[in-house]
Amino acid sequence: MSRSDGSEVVRVMKNSLVPQDQTTLLEVPNLNDASLKSKLKQLVNDSINNNPYFAAGGGLMILGSGLAIARSVTIRLSKLFYNQMIVDLEIISKDKSYSWFLTWMSTYPKRFSKHLSVNTNYIKRDNGSIQTKFSLVPGLGNHWIIYKKAIILIKRERSGRMIDITNNSPFETVTLTTLYRDRHLFDEILSEAKVLALNTNKGKTVIYTSFGPEWRKFGQPKAKRSLQSVILDKGVKENILNDVKDFLQNGKWYFERGIPYRRGYLLYGPPGSGKTSFIQALAGELDYNICILNLSEQHLTDDRLNHLMNNMPERSILLLEDIDAAFKHRMAKNDDSGYMSTSVTFSGLLNALDGVTSSEETITFMTTNHPEKLDPAIMRPGRIDYKAFIGNSTLFQVEKMFLKFYPNELELCNEFLKAFKQLEVSSVSTAQLQGLFVINKDKPREALNQIQTLAFSNKLP
Ligand SMILES: Nc1ncnc2c1ncn2[C@@H]1O[C@H](COP(=O)(O)OP(=O)(O)OP(=O)(O)O)[C@@H](O)[C@H]1O
Ligand SMILES: [Mg+2]
Structure with missing residues (x-):
């Protein structure tokens, strides 16, 4: 049946059980009708707009996504701000400046710390008596300082899992955070901390010995021993001192000629003649520290010797005591007995002496009571450049x-x-x-x- 607007009306039975005369006419739009889509759209729109629950949900959804976008923008902006405006400096506990910084912090007045930990130090007075000193260093957690009008956040953290195997202590870090424009203050703080640490040892000689693969301070820094207190035969002391001073003044000469900037001294002679005492006094005179290695020590292997010699604390004289011990082990290793040395070997010593590659000067003193046991190979200039006999009393x-x-x-x-x-x-x-x-x-x-x-x-x- 056609209608005046052109649409078709289809007659169907609403319910087949309904008697014929009660049939109802249902008007179903023709599926081909072009206006079908727009009508459906209208229907959906009407039901949404007129449905209050649906309208409120949509609003919430828009609000929620708006907030999420705002949040992610804020996070991104703050990250950008953090990256651009904030700088961090991380100091790890293995680094020398770590203890310098903690000590510096303990003396710095403008600090806000709630968590402190104690460092106990023993100070040796000149008369030899020992005084105990406690310093309160920043503990784990956050601290603030005001340094030259800048605010610096200091965070000390300890790794729960990582252990520094060299000293069996937990691995720690201190992180300093401040504004980008104040980043130069990090340098100033570290310099101040270094000066403070060095001043503590002023007038003293720090003695280092090997502990595993690293150098450790041996006891408290000792008052410098004066050169006058060591009495060697006529002219011996003066000649060595002049040679060392000349070496130290000629760094440029060495670098210009591409010669490794190192000098080796051998002091040989009977026990108790003042070899070790003289080297300690010389270190005091030059304001150097001493790193002592005893080559007869068990478990000092070639690798460790090499590593230690290439990683000395700054301004230190290396003192290799009893170097004849290394020659003993060369003999043992050549033996057919299959003996494996756990000590330094002759070639290990030579390699270590040749391989010292420090940008700084390297002064090596070696001592022995048995010069006759030394192999001529070690006497080569570059290994031993200066030999002095330190004998019994004249x-x-x-x-x-x-x-x-x-x-x-x-x-x-x-x-x-x-x-x-x-x-x-x-x-x-x-x-x-x-x-x-x-x-x-x-x-x-x-x-x-x-x-x-x-x-x-x-x-x-
Ligand atoms: N020439 C000296 N002048 C002043 N003191 C000396 C002298 N020689 C030895 N002494 C004193 O004797 C002690 C031992 O000296 P030192 O350890 O320096 O001897 P050494 O030559 O290194 O002996 P060794 O070969 O056994 O290692 C120290 O207390 C030191 O003060
Ligand atoms: Mg000695």
Whole structure:
């Protein structure tokens, strides 16, 4: 059936069980009708607009997504701001400046710390007595300081899992955060911390020994030993000192010629003649520290020696004691017995000496009581450049030693020298002399009376 607007009306039965005469006419638009789509659209729009639940949900949805976008924009902006405006400096506990910084923080007045931890230090006075000093360093957590009008956030953190195997302590970091424009302050803080650390050791010689693969301070820094207190034979001390000073003043010369800037010294002679004492006094005179390695030490392997020699603390003299020990192990290794050395070998020592590649100067002192055991290969310039014999007491030394202990006793000194000559022993070490004078403090006459003991003081009764 056609309608006036052209649409078709289809007659269908609403319910087939309904009697024929009760049929209802349902008007179903023809599926081909072009206006079908727009009508449906209208229908949907009407139902949405007129449905209050639906309208409210849509609003919420728009609001929610708006907020989510705003949040992500804020996060991105703050990240951008953080990256552009904030700078971090991370100091790890393995770095030297870590302890410097913590000590500096403990003395800095304008700080806001709620969590502190204590560092106990022992300070050795000049008279040898020990004083305990506690310093409160920033503990784990956040701290603030105001440094040159800038606010700096300091965060000290400890890794729960990572352990520094060299000293068995947990791995830690300190992170300093400030505004980008104040980043230069990091440098200033670290410089101040370094100066503070170095000043603490002013007038002292720090002695380092090896601990595993790293250098560790051995005891408290010692008061510098004066060069005058070590009495070597005439001119020996002065000649070595002049040579070292000349070496230190000529860095440019070495670099210009591409020569490794290092110099090796060998002090050889009997025990107790003052070799180690002289090197310690020399370090004090030059304001250097000392790194001591004893080559006869078990478990000091070639690799460790090499590593240690290439990673020395700055301004340090390397002291290799008893280098003849390395030659002993070369013999043992060549043996067919299959012996495997856990100590330094001869080639290991040579490689380590040749391989020191420091941008700074390297002064190596080596000592031995048995120069005859040394292989000529080690005497090559570049390994050992200067050799000095430090022997038993000469008359020159006996006189100086006597007057060091009894300054005004010139007459007794002459008597002592005469008696010493009559002893006719060629091997009295300066350490033996010192022993005699120490047990006769302020009693030079007694020392003279006991001079005979020098002839056998190194022997068992
Ligand atoms: N020439 C010296 N002048 C002043 N003190 C000395 C001298 N020689 C030895 N002594 C004293 O004797 C002790 C031992 O000296 P030192 O350790 O320096 O000897 P060394 O030559 O290194 O011996 P070794 O070969 O056994 O290592 C120290 O207390 C030191 O003060
Ligand atoms: Mg010694």
